[in-house]
Structures are given as structure tokens and as C-alpha cells.
Amino acid sequence: GAGVSQSPSNKxxxxxxxVELRCDPISGHTALYWYRQSLGQGLEFLIYFQxxxxxxxxxxxxxxxxxxxTGGSVSTLTIQRTQQEDSAVYLCASxxxxxxxxGPGTRLTVT
Amino acid sequence: xxxxxxxxxxVSVSEGALVLLRCNYSSSVPPYLFxxxxxxxxxxxxxxxxxxxxxxxxxINGFEAEFKKSExxxxxxxxxxxxxxxxxxxxxxxxxxxxxxxxxxxxxxxxRLAVHP
Numbered sequence: 001g002a003g004v005s006q007s008p009s010n011k012x013x014x015x016x017x018x019v020e021l022r023c024d025p026i027s028g029h030t031a032l033y034w035y036r037q038s039l040g041q042g043l044e045f046l047i048y049f050q051x052x053x054x055x056x057x058x059x060x061x062x063x064x065x066x067x068x069x070t071g072g073s074v075s076t077l078t079i080q081r082t083q084q085e086d087s088a089v090y091l092c093a094s095x096x097x098x099x100x101x102x103g104p105g106t107r108l109t110v111t
Numbered sequence: 112x113x114x115x116x117x118x119x120x121x122v123s124v125s126e127g128a129l130v131l132l133r134c135n136y137s138s139s140v141p142p143y144l145f146x147x148x149x150x151x152x153x154x155x156x157x158x159x160x161x162x163x164x165x166x167x168x169x170x171i172n173g174f175e176a177e178f179k180k181s182e183x184x185x186x187x188x189x190x191x192x193x194x195x196x197x198x199x200x201x202x203x204x205x206x207x208x209x210x211x212x213x214x215x216x217x218x219x220x221x222x223r224l225a226v227h228p
Binding site: 043 | 162
């Protein structure tokens with residue numbers, strides 16, 4: 001079956017621009033996560049959505065980062081006024097029972 | 112608070128040799144533990160998981176790991192390395208679901224495995 005998909009696969013943006021990254025989870029998965037993978041910080045949790053509950057935003061690094069999940073399915077991670085330190089691979093995962101399934105990631109490069 | 116330490120950022124083995132990737136965790140409650148593999152330019156794939164059932168866990172591709180509470184370890188092993196095992200491996204911990212805390216994975220820094228002929 002279809003796995004978690006993310007778009008775009010690569011994004012190059014200029015410093016100061018806003019970007020939106022999209023995640024399509026596996027159908028029927030109620031939990032959705034965003035992680036960031038960067039050279040200096042490894043794999044970091046960003047935000048977690050579970051059904052209609054308030055999201056756990058405890059991993060967002062600054063108020064320039066936000067995410068939403070519409071209709072309990074697709075999620076968008078938005079980074080405003082991008083900085084060079086935002087360059088990383090952004091991974092999305094969805095969960096059924098005990099296992100998180102990861103998408104291929106979006107590689108963001110801020111120039 | 113939970114944390115994961117992977118000993119050795121790079122491990123190199125010969126094809127056919129034993130693979131041992133080390134992972135130690137810190138957790139105030141009995142954790143769930145995971146090993147993920149990441150091939151170049153790909154996402155993370157679950158190799159195996161420990162969720163408080165059998166302490167010896169068998170995963171895909173011939174990998175297994177043993178949960179040792181006394182040593183707070185969850186080392187990953189494979190008896191005989193294949194060239195195709197070359198990848199980066201991540202150990203991760205999360206609180207168990209019954210504690211209401213299963214909301215994120217805490218990852219180790221990763222171990223890059225190289226397999227040479």
C-alpha cells in the first residue's frame with residue numbers, strides 16, 4: 001500500500017523567505033509527527049498530532065515554525081523568514097499502534 | 112527525561128563478520144525501544160522494536176536486539192554482515208503508551224555502518 005509521502009522532495013529558498021512542506025500520512029493513521037534531521041543536531045522531534053487533540057509543539061525550535069493538520073490527514077509545516085540554520089531534512093511520520101512509518105523527507109536548503 | 116547514547120559514530124566490518132551496534136538508554140520509566148535504518152537519500156525504516164514483551168527481539172534482514180534492563184542497553188546484532196547492510200542506524204526510545212507519553216521518539220546520534228569485502 002501507499003506509504004507516507006512528502007513534497008517537495010527538495011526545496012531551495014533564499015534566506016528570509018517562507019516555505020511550506022507537505023506530508024500525506026498513511027490513510028487511517030491518526031498520529032502524525034514531524035522531525036528534523038540536520039548535521040549538527042541529529043534527528044529532533046518537532047511536533048506531534050493525535051486525532052483532534054491539541055498538538056504537542058514542544059519540539060518546535062522557534063515561533064517561526066508552525067504546523068497544522070487539516071481534516072486529520074494532510075499536514076503542512078511552515079517555516080517563516082527562513083534562516084540558514086533551518087537547512088535540514090524534514091521528516092514526517094505517521095503511526096498505527098506501536099510503529100511510526102517515515103516518509104522520504106524534504107531536503108530544505110536555505111541560501 | 113529520556114535519552115539515547117550510541118557508542119561509535121562509525122563502525123566498519125568485513126562482509127560475513129558479526130555486526131554489533133551499541134545503544135544505551137536512560138529512562139525513568141520502562142521504555143519502548145527501537146532500531147531504525149536509513150539508506151542514503153531515503154527515510155527511516157523500522158528494523159525492530161521492543162515494547163515490553165520478549166527481551167530478545169528479532170527484526171528484518173536478520174537483525175536482532177536484546178533488551179537488558181540491568182545494563183540499560185539495547186544493542187543491535189547480526190551474525191553475518193552483507194554489503195547491502197551498509198547504512199546509518201539509529202536507536203530510539205519513547206515512553207510506553209500506557210504512560211500516556213507515546214508522543215515522540217528520542218533518537219541517538221546514529222552509527223554509520225560500512226561493510227567491506
